[in-house]
Amino acid sequence: MKRIDPAQAHALAAIVSGGSFEAAAAALSVTPSAVSQRIRALEVAVGRPVITRSRPLLPTEAGLAIVRFARQFDLLSADLASELEASDDGPRQRITIVVNGDSLHTWVLPALVPVAESLQIEMLREDQEYSLELLRSGAAAAAITSVNAPMPGCSSHALGIMRYIPVCTREFRQTWFRDGATAEQLALAPVIVFDRKDDLQDQYLRSRTRRVLDPPRHYVPAAQEFKDAIRLGMGWGLVSELELGEDPQDLVPLSPGGPVDVRLYWQQWRHGSTALATVGEAVRQAAAVLRRPATGAP
The missing domain is CATH 1.10.10.10 (Winged helix-like DNA-binding domain superfamily/Winged helix DNA-binding domain)
Known part of the structure; x- marks a missing residue:
């Protein structure tokens, strides 16, 4: 060649x-x-x-x-x-990264504030299961992903675990889960889903019931509005411990146990730049919050 x-x-x-x-x-x-x-x-x-x-x-x-x-x-x-x-x-150098909505809404954005003083940062929001496609295509230089194996030409670093708790309002639990989160009730109770790529709720349903269920679904593709929909009683959904730690009192778990853990990794171009290395270091340091027990979960 x-x-x-x-x-x-x-x-x-x-x-x-x-x-x-x-x-x-x-x-x-x-x-x-x-x-x-x-x-x-x-x-x-x-x-x-x-x-x-x-x-x-x-x-x-x-x-x-x-x-x-x-x-x-x-x-x-x-x-x-x-x-x-x-x-x-x-002109400031531009770095494009891919971030899943929950990480962006909780711990990533504050980490990038100091970096933004000298760089332009473009954040593409994509589910952690699909973010590598943007890295693979060259649309982004780094991504938060649930895939550990590094893409060709990339390095991969473990960030930690994002833990999600199935929650709803007390009134919703009394209406739908008075006798607990049984398979029969989970098949009927409305659930809040982020978008059609979001598989977290279905992961919980499969782990809980060992069955494939298809309950009524409301799609709410925004982090804050997703939690608002649960708080308003539209349905139950999985919310990260980091978010529940902020204001958990009006949400309760569907039943004891049942969290869904998602391991997150930071993948970036191996031959990137000093600017990309700076962004990566900021993200990896901030991810320390994923490597210690969260508090305030219901």
Whole structure:
């Protein structure tokens, strides 16, 4: 394989971001023909297709690796520019990370406040089960995930355990679970689910009943509103111990025991930048809250 030309790699990254050769040309201030030539030369260099000629245009496996290279190159270039200029007047470097909603709502955001004094941080919210797709595609440089095995070109660090408790209001429990959270009642009682990717409630149902249940569901895709829906009596749901520790008095557990533990990991590009390393260190330090017993759970 020949050496990868950064200009050709950036042409591919621009196509993936913009969705077309025309959008990439506009972003790069060149003609669509020039973009097409760069892609052809890139495919000759790697000896295989880097993009599917379909609608929408999608990168191949080789193309994904090259997109990540282009974006890592940008991070390293920004590091070099900062070092050479040694000035605070230039534009701040941008770092994009993926964070699950519960972590963002509880412990991640405060950790990034000091880092935000010198960087631009873009946070993409995605469920921890799906966040690696954004890392794999090159859309983000790091992600909080429930997957331990590192992605190609990435490092993986254990953060700790996010514990979730099935809770509801006292009135809801009296109405639906007067005799306990039995399989029969769990099949009937309304449940609050974050979105259609959220499997936490179903994990609890499977572990509790050893059956596949399909109770009535309300989808509330926002962290605060999710808890508000439970507090308003719309249904029961799983809330993290960290959130319950803030104000637990109006929520009660469905029944003794039954928590769902989710192990979280921080994956980031191995060849990132000083800025990415700074963000990663801030997140890993803040995750100490996941490695000690929470208090205030009902």
